[in-house]
Amino acid sequence: MGKGDTQASELRKTVVATSLVSGLETFDFTVFGFFAVMIGDQFFPAEDPLTSLLLAVGTFGVGFLIRPLGAMMIGAYADRVGRRAAMTRTIVLMTIGTAAIALCPPFAMIGAAAPLIVIIGRALQGFAVGGEIGVAATYVMEAGPVSSRGRVVSWQFVSQGAAALLGASLGALLTKVMSPEDLASWGWRVPFLIGLLIAPVGIYVRRQLREAPLVDTKGRDAATPLAELWREHRRTMLLAILIRMGPTIPVYVIVYYMPSYLHRVMHVPAITGFLSSTVSALLLTVIPPLSGLLIDRLPRRKPLALFTAGCTVLLVFPVFLMIVRADGTLPVLVGVGLISAMVALGAAVGSLLVLEAFPARVRASGAAISHALNAALFGGTAQFIVTGMIKLTGNPMSAAWYMAATCLLSFGAVVLIKEQRPQA
Template sequence: MSSIPDVKYAPAAANPQTLRRLSAVIVATSLVTGLEIFDFTVYGFFAAMIGDQFFPAANPMTSLLLAVGTFGVGFFVRPLGAAMIGAYADRVGRRAAMTATCWLMALGTAAIGLCPPFATIGLAAPLIVIVARLLQGFAVGGEIGAAASLAMEAAPISHRGWLVSWQLASQGAAALLGACLGLLLTSVMSPAYLASWGWRIPFLIGLLIAPAGVYVRRQLRETSIPTATRTSVRTPLAELCREHGATLIAATLMMSWRTVSFYIIVSYMPSYVTRVMHMPAIIGFRSSALSALLLVVVSPLSGLLADRLPRRKPLVLLTSGATALLVYPLFLIITHAHGALPVLCSVGLISALLALGNGFNTLLVLEALPARVRASGVATSYALGVALFGGTAQFIVTALIEWTGDPISAAWYVALACLVSFCALILFREQRAQT
């Protein structure tokens, strides 16, 4: 049964001062989070080229498998980053935690963008890339919970959905930027130059995270964080596991449909199109750009809808269930496509469902946890879910395709992830936090 207080859901008019304050929070959380997600996910867009540079093998699919395996490495350290940085955010403050993640992410991105290839330094090259991915994963693991918690706590109840939705829109913007850079680079550079050094350009652009992130977040007043959340909690993780263990487990499982769908439909599609379907790379980047654009546009609209509806849970059940039912026929269309249009339409439909349900899913978890453990709880459930489902998605799908010889096997994994989320959602107890 849901436990939802009687509150009014129609957004109230905000005065200019409140709008300026909320705009500052959106920039400090969403914009910089987007840059960090860009640094983390752009690896997936160029996985095939990174595999050739750092994991050379006689079989191109083996090289890709090693590259996407390293892509997944960054996800497995996310729970550690979530636990440590999330607890720090609950004890000390959201702003301090988010500033630290900027520096950590910039360091990992620089290591990948500047690392010499395997042909130059041998085994040291893949080792450097693996360490860099671990550092990136640690930073992103703690970033999500602190930023989402601050965004929710800074907003009046009637504007929560809208403010939190920009977190998700920023992730779409990050993917859109990566896909657009992929489109631009494939259009203006020869395949040889792109594979040799052109793929490094997005990583070097991503280094803007350090100066931009630190500057913006230092302007954010710590007083915008509720006093209750700054109260010293010695062991927020112990309290989280002891008193909110069931919520944590359900929230982790609820991540499966959104993270698998994102990392297969958005991040993996360029590699899937080129290495599996043997289509031009530009089709894959176009599909990823379309997916990301829909995340940017639909997520804020979804946030506005969340502020007008009395419950979050039904719409998440609808979107995850619809994705499970539609993913197989849509992948069937993709695998039999002879041009870009069928691929774009199929990918676009799944992406729209993902964008519509994402914000509701995040609000469900944020509102189910008290402020004193909120950053830790959101970060940990998100990081565990992404590590278990998103971090392994590209590797599992690539291995399934290699093992079965059937490119449509990717759809079965996405459908299974949606089913897991759907069952967890049914058991999740919806609440409506007032702080």
């Protein structure tokens, strides 16, 4: 086997290893959103079902609020000690948090201790995934040549889409084969128990990776890369957060919140919501590799980012009108599919613009923190804000108002960021 074949084989192994474990961690973290209605009834009982859901999606947001802390600590560790070492530590934390949620007795059995345990488990999940996503994307991007960065980074989004697809498919399957009573009582725990596979699988896979040599840290603050980020890259951090907001809010509203939205707000059968999330997740899994191939062939990446961000803004209101006025399942699936396709096409190119905007010596920290702050400010709060707006206004189109405004702001950030594409 020649040197080129060996390098290609090593790159494939790196992409598979990082994507597989990132996908497992994403599954563990996000499956909470699919079963928010059941979790709300089990751990946050209230006379008003919408209030119960509001408390559940609020707890969903706790994991996002803690993500910046995990990103700062794990990202800085990755820049100081190594990417692989940092990624390995996220596995144990995610496993503990997922187990706490999966095995916690309901409120009816242990009272106020139940929601407290769930909140702590959710916080541990958030801490772990806060460092994982940015560090993993940095590791895999740096592992390959510049000419293949679109392809390798796109697989991070494939793994996240596959995690959503698995969660939505499990939701649809459990809804189909279980009675509503059993699903609400214990069936919702099954995906969390499956997610505990992250411990043995993740540790084995991560041990197969090589630790990349650390870049030259000369001139960087001796204590932490965070000081340099604040001193020299504040504008880049702000733009990175806003750029990532563009795909984040549609994903958490269209993919993860849609089962709860359709069932609790639009009063359609639960299976319709899970089917819509399955379609969205399938597109988020299939399209990114094609997008990655396109990215590597383009002389400039920014025009593709502008196109996808602009189309997302323009699609929001028509899609929600289709959903709200739908008299069957097909219009819902078409609507969520349109938004999901645009998000899937633009996610990798937006991520590359952000990753390459940071110098290598602080890249893991910059990528992790900007991603985590975006998730905390916009991803974790999206379901809570949308639910609150619907409850306040009584108008299911409130979700479209929020999505359109935030996606427009993200489009503006894409306009302002400077493309820093290194030469191959």
